[in-house]
Amino acid sequence: MSTSGIPAQFTEAELKLLQTLVYQECGMHFDERRTHFLQDRLQRRLKECQLDSFYSYYRLLISNEGKHELARLLENLTVNETSFFRNKAQMDLFHKYILDEILHHKQARRDFSLRIWSAGCSTGQEPYTIAMLVADALAYYYLRNPFPCEMPSPKPLIPPPWKVEILASDISYAVLRAGQEGIYTEAQMASVDYSYRLRYFDKIGDRYAVKKAVKELVHFDFHNLKTEYLPQRNDIIFCRNVMMYFDEAEQKRLTEKFARCLNPQGYLFVGHAESLLGLTDRFTMVHRNSGTAYQRMEVTV
Ligand SMILES: C[S@@+](CC[C@H](N)C(=O)[O-])C[C@H]1O[C@@H](n2cnc3c(N)ncnc32)[C@H](O)[C@@H]1O
Numbered sequence: 001m002s003t004s005g006i007p008a009q010f011t012e013a014e015l016k017l018l019q020t021l022v023y024q025e026c027g028m029h030f031d032e033r034r035t036h037f038l039q040d041r042l043q044r045r046l047k048e049c050q051l052d053s054f055y056s057y058y059r060l061l062i063s064n065e066g067k068h069e070l071a072r073l074l075e076n077l078t079v080n081e082t083s084f085f086r087n088k089a090q091m092d093l094f095h096k097y098i099l100d101e102i103l104h105h106k107q108a109r110r111d112f113s114l115r116i117w118s119a120g121c122s123t124g125q126e127p128y129t130i131a132m133l134v135a136d137a138l139a140y141y142y143l144r145n146p147f148p149c150e151m152p153s154p155k156p157l158i159p160p161p162w163k164v165e166i167l168a169s170d171i172s173y174a175v176l177r178a179g180q181e182g183i184y185t186e187a188q189m190a191s192v193d194y195s196y197r198l199r200y201f202d203k204i205g206d207r208y209a210v211k212k213a214v215k216e217l218v219h220f221d222f223h224n225l226k227t228e229y230l231p232q233r234n235d236i237i238f239c240r241n242v243m244m245y246f247d248e249a250e251q252k253r254l255t256e257k258f259a260r261c262l263n264p265q266g267y268l269f270v271g272h273a274e275s276l277l278g279l280t281d282r283f284t285m286v287h288r289n290s291g292t293a294y295q296r297m298e299v300t301v
Helices: 012-026 030-048 054-062 064-077 086-108 125-144 173-181 195-198 250-262
Strands: 111-120 163-170 183-187 201-204 207-210 218-222 235-238 262-270 283-288 289-297
Touching: 012 030, 012 054, 012 064, 030 054, 054 064, 064 086, 064 173, 086 111, 086 125, 086 235, 086 262, 086 283, 086 289, 125 163, 125 195, 125 218, 125 283, 163 173, 173 218, 195 201, 235 250, 250 262
Parallel strands: 111 163, 111 235, 163 218, 235 262
Antiparallel strands: 183 207, 201 207, 262 289, 283 289
């Protein structure tokens, strides 16, 4: 709706301008199937800003004063669907095989740090799932490979000398705030079994709050995957159900950036409906019991 109450209409040129701007800012690509969604969200923002034409809205977005509105628009265009333990087979591959392998290699080099990045973390279910699985994997690993190091009391979630950092990033401030809060409804907890609920959550009324020790492993921060400078030196990157909203050119650029953001032989997890096939030759696919991941290949000279 415009300020007059009549819905403002796009010209082809205005729609193209706004589509291009969104693509340049965050990589999201709106093909014919998703144009309607884009138009609907733009119309809502136009009404909110009390502007009469999409051209004036576009002018606002590219101005210095429009930075805040641009962030709001991008936030309104994202799809934030997520869940705990999403894609069980993939999480098993991560937990039972890949983590174990990485911990062994690291211990051999006396490197006791583990850095994992959940890129496009939405409301936090993915990074908290990662944190719970890392805590379990490390506890089990420590049983088999105890390290001559004094165990503080009470026993910490992460046995020393190991240090775990999980970075959870997104382009939407609203989901980052929800993730930081770490409180989930019964419906959101549907895929969390009781052993995890008991160990890693506190029940507050009819909701579940992630325990402090788990929260301390996860750091939420804003990162736009479209930008060149992204967090480096990760052992593992999860970027699931994000690239599917980008076009092929953007997917190629992003996988190249991820290769640079990973440590040698690091792993990349993408969503069930996503694949690196045809995008890059920097990774090799690892497949186990229906779970898939991609390992960064090292170039031999
Ligand atoms: C469908 S959710 C996926 C959440 C989680 N990774 C999962 O698989 O359950 C996609 C997330 O990617 C974020 N996103 C989209 N474009 C992005 C960009 N350019 N930079 C960072 N995050 C982005 C969205 O805000 C949204 O929270």
